[in-house]
Amino acid sequence: MVLRNIIFVFLVLVAYPVQAALDIEITGAGEHQIPISIVAFAGEEKLTQKISAVIASDLKRSGLFRLVDHAGKAPHEMRDVSFGDWAEVDALTIGSATVLADGRVEVKFRLLDTHKQSQLLGQSVVSKGDQARAIAHRIADMIYEKFTGDAGVFSTRIAYINREGKVNRLVVADSDGYGEQSILTLKEPIMSPAWSPDGSHLAYVTFEQGRAVTYVQSLFTRQRFALAAFPGSNSAPAWAPDGKQLAIVLTRDGTSAIYLVRPDGTGLRRISYSDAIDTEPSFSPDGRFLLFASDRGGTVQIYRMPAEGGYAERMTFEGNNNFSPRYSPDGNNFVFMHSTGGQFYIATQDFQTRQMQVLTDVGWEKKPSFAPNGKIVLFATESLGRGILATVSSDGRVKQKMIPQQGDIREPMWGPFLK
Amino acid sequence: MKKLTISVLLVSLLAACASNKPAEVAAPAAASEAPAATPVAEAAKEVAPAATDALDDASSILAKRSAFFDFDKSAVKAEDKPAVQAHGQYLATHANRKVVVEGNADERGSSEYNLALGNRRAESVKKMLIVSGAKASQISTASFGEEKPRATGHNEAAWSQNRRADIVYK
Numbered sequence: 001m002v003l004r005n006i007i008f009v010f011l012v013l014v015a016y017p018v019q020a021a022l023d024i025e026i027t028g029a030g031e032h033q034i035p036i037s038i039v040a041f042a043g044e045e046k047l048t049q050k051i052s053a054v055i056a057s058d059l060k061r062s063g064l065f066r067l068v069d070h071a072g073k074a075p076h077e078m079r080d081v082s083f084g085d086w087a088e089v090d091a092l093t094i095g096s097a098t099v100l101a102d103g104r105v106e107v108k109f110r111l112l113d114t115h116k117q118s119q120l121l122g123q124s125v126v127s128k129g130d131q132a133r134a135i136a137h138r139i140a141d142m143i144y145e146k147f148t149g150d151a152g153v154f155s156t157r158i159a160y161i162n163r164e165g166k167v168n169r170l171v172v173a174d175s176d177g178y179g180e181q182s183i184l185t186l187k188e189p190i191m192s193p194a195w196s197p198d199g200s201h202l203a204y205v206t207f208e209q210g211r212a213v214t215y216v217q218s219l220f221t222r223q224r225f226a227l228a229a230f231p232g233s234n235s236a237p238a239w240a241p242d243g244k245q246l247a248i249v250l251t252r253d254g255t256s257a258i259y260l261v262r263p264d265g266t267g268l269r270r271i272s273y274s275d276a277i278d279t280e281p282s283f284s285p286d287g288r289f290l291l292f293a294s295d296r297g298g299t300v301q302i303y304r305m306p307a308e309g310g311y312a313e314r315m316t317f318e319g320n321n322n323f324s325p326r327y328s329p330d331g332n333n334f335v336f337m338h339s340t341g342g343q344f345y346i347a348t349q350d351f352q353t354r355q356m357q358v359l360t361d362v363g364w365e366k367k368p369s370f371a372p373n374g375k376i377v378l379f380a381t382e383s384l385g386r387g388i389l390a391t392v393s394s395d396g397r398v399k400q401k402m403i404p405q406q407g408d409i410r411e412p413m414w415g416p417f418l419k
Numbered sequence: 420m421k422k423l424t425i426s427v428l429l430v431s432l433l434a435a436c437a438s439n440k441p442a443e444v445a446a447p448a449a450a451s452e453a454p455a456a457t458p459v460a461e462a463a464k465e466v467a468p469a470a471t472d473a474l475d476d477a478s479s480i481l482a483k484r485s486a487f488f489d490f491d492k493s494a495v496k497a498e499d500k501p502a503v504q505a506h507g508q509y510l511a512t513h514a515n516r517k518v519v520v521e522g523n524a525d526e527r528g529s530s531e532y533n534l535a536l537g538n539r540r541a542e543s544v545k546k547m548l549i550v551s552g553a554k555a556s557q558i559s560t561a562s563f564g565e566e567k568p569r570a571t572g573h574n575e576a577a578w579s580q581n582r583r584a585d586i587v588y589k
Contacts, residue, residue, distance in 0.1 A: 189566035191530050210519075211561040212534055233538055233562050236531045249531065251562075254542065256535035277535040293532060300532060323529035337529055344527070364573075366529060411530065 022177030022389070022402040022409075026061060030397055033066040034147055035089040041107070042076040042096035047132040051097055051107060054136035055143070058154040058176065062144060063398025078110065078119070086114040093143065103129045109139055111146060120146055133178060153371040157415040158378060159183075159193040159202060160389060164407035170204055172219065175371070175414070177402055183217060184224075194237045194246075195415045201263075203227060203237035203246060214248055216263060227265050238281045238290075239263075240307070247271075247281035247290060247307075258292060260307075271309030282326045282334070283307065291315070291325035291334055302336055315349065318356055324367060329374040337366055346379050346392065359396045369414045370394075378414045473509065474516075474588065480505045486544055488582040490525070493539040495547050503544055506586050507551020514554070520544045521585045522562040523569070525578035530565055537562030540584045548586075 038056040059065040068089050075081045075094050086092050095109030104126055111121035121142055127135050134155065141152030153175060162169045170184040170193060184190065188207040195202060203216045209226075212233040217224035228234035232251035239246050245260050245267070256279050258272040272278040276296035283290055290307050293300055297314065300321035305312040316322040319340035327334050328348070338347040338356070343363030349356045359377060368379040374394060381390045383401060387408030391400040402409075473479050484506075486499035495503055510516055522541030524533035541560035548558055570577035 189563070191534075191564075191566060207563065207566060212564075232560070233534055235534055249535070251535070251538045256538060277532065277539065279531045279535050280529060293529070300528070321528065323532050339528070342527075 020177040020405075021171075021173055021180035022404055024061065024177055025401045025403070026063065026398070027400075028063060028393075028398045029066075030062075030064040030393070031395070033064060034091070035066045035068050036143075037068045037070045037086065037089045037092040039070065039076075039092060039094050040074055041094075041109070043099075044097045044132075046099055047097055047105060048130060049132040049136065051095070051132055051136040051139070052093070054133055055093065055140045058137060058140035058152075059143065061176065061400065062152075063393060064144070064148060078112075081112065083112075083114055083117045089114055091120065091143075091147075093139075095139075097132075099129065100126075105129050105132065105135065107135050107139070111143055133174070137174070137176075150375055151373045151417065153373050153376065153414075153417075155418055156372060157199070157418075158389075158412055159195065159415060160380075160409050160412040161190050161193070162404060162407045162409050163189075163387070169407075170202070171409075172202070172415075183219070183222070191411050192236055193411060193413045194239055195413060196239050196263075197241050197243045197416055199416045199418055203239065205235045205237070225265070227263070228259075228261060228268075236279050236281060238283055240283050241285055241287045247283065249279045249281070258290070271307075272305070272312075273309075274312075280324055284327050285329060285331045291327060293323045293325060300339075302334070316356075326369050328370055329372055335368040335370060335377050337368060346377060348377075348394065357396065359392045359394075360390075365390070367411055367413075369412065371414050372417045376414075378412050380410050380412055481509055484586045486540075486584045487579065488540055488584070490527075490578075490582065491536070493536065493543045495543055500547070503547045503586075504551040507548040507553045510548060510554070510557050511552025514557070517557050517559070517589045518548075518553075519587045519589065520548075520558060520560045521587055522560065523567065523581050523583045523585075524565050525581040526565045526568065526573075527578065528565075534562050534564030534566075537564045537584075540582075544584045544586065 038052045040052045044051045056067050060067050073085055076096050091113055093109055093111050098106045100106055106126045108124045110119055113120050125135050137154040140154040144152035156175050157172055158175055159172050162171050166187050168186050168190045169182045170190050171180055172183055173180040186208055191205045193202050193204045201216055201218055205212050205214050212235040213226055214228040214234045214237050215224050216227045228248050230250055230252040234250055236249040237246050245262055248259055248261055249256050250259050255275055256277045257270055258278050258281050259268055259270050261268045274296040276294055278292055278294045280293040281290045288307055289304055291302055291304050294303050300323055301314055302316045302322050302325045303312040303314050319338050321339040322336050324337040325334050333348050333350045335348045338345045344365055345358050346360045346365045346368045347356050347358045364382050366380045368377050370377055376391050376393055378391050387410045389402040389409055389412045474481050480502050483502040486495050486503055520541040522537030524536045541562055545558045545560055549555055568581045570580040
């Protein structure tokens, strides 16, 4: 069998420290926005990135903060703060960045409550010299958590596929679109990236063998191997939360059925037996259940069954078809793709109340996944004929478009908290 | 005359089975038998291996290699059945030939569901090929889901082209 396409596999680490691969537009606002000022850090002009600007950008993107610029006032120490000057904000951040003799960077910051005139947070972080953005994201996470009680996701990453002409790239980037790295480059399609629970590996599907084959690749060593290359299609990988097995979909026995397999490819066992299409498995956070999409009842609907297989309970009853279920991190609801009237929307459904909430309104939205704090949903959509990514907050209020500099992007997946 | 016809048929069948390419199929004995104006001789000429393999004949029904499907369906449509059946019969009489049936879907729905739907379409064509005489060992299937569309565009004109299974000879 002659291969018609030449396949280029580049396992390359390419970092763009000062340019975002994705342009971000924000619309909407949270119900209550906290007014806050992020004052320029002393010495930050010596770093590769202005830490205060990155923190401000992160908080603004969340939709929960209203950034107030306070031109002319630049305190760096507590003693320089005159609280009367800051009455229009609830809080301000001050800090300093010092480059140490060995090239590392020490960043100190304080988060101050302007009304109580007291300190809410004070931290010192030491990191490698080129890690200015990472430090800023960590500080933004701390500020976000202080005010909302939820963990921030500014330090997390996303994976997606960039397609430009015939070239497909599996990409990992920061959740703000910076730091894009190409994990794999092929002239064949790539789909269904799936993060391992600790963020160290990506499972994904490619067509380089002439059919769908699932690979697992280490993000540290960049080594990869074929997890499942049975006859037929091998796709839809989903990691169990303990990282000890994956669910995958194989057509080796005729129809698309769900199997479990260990991360080294051994221990294959089938768990769905409907003779219909069973696909898109998603583990519950406790690992005990799987959500999946199946057309066993005629239309495509979402079902839940025990993770070892067994009775499958139908979960969705509205619209025409429902696809792509993913559990929320707290296990209380799930997000999915809801098809009605020929359009595709992102919706969530609560397990307790069985109530569905539609989060999007344009009608071409696919492949939803939760941020690891459960507060934001990432999905694929289109804008002006191009494939882009977008996010919506779990209450539907804050929306964001992530537009690539070049190519079309698809198949996004939000990564886990970094440990 | 009958003896001649039978021997011509036998030789051409043997030659067809033994080779992949038309160039190798030449059976001088049959070619040199100049066709007379009788229907029997003309029938003999059609089967003569010196003529092209029916698979390469652009006007043959075998030139049609694709079946198209309705939205979310995988049953072979009435208008595509004759061609699929003809390929099944061709495979039956050419036991050395193999095909891959490649299934595709339009972009509506999730990419994973579309991969499964493409697979179901490929399997549906495979079944019909077997019913028409092909052996299962001659047919493999693959699905590309929505990943390799023949037509781009968010409209039925593009979608209908992508809801498709292709019979690809190896």
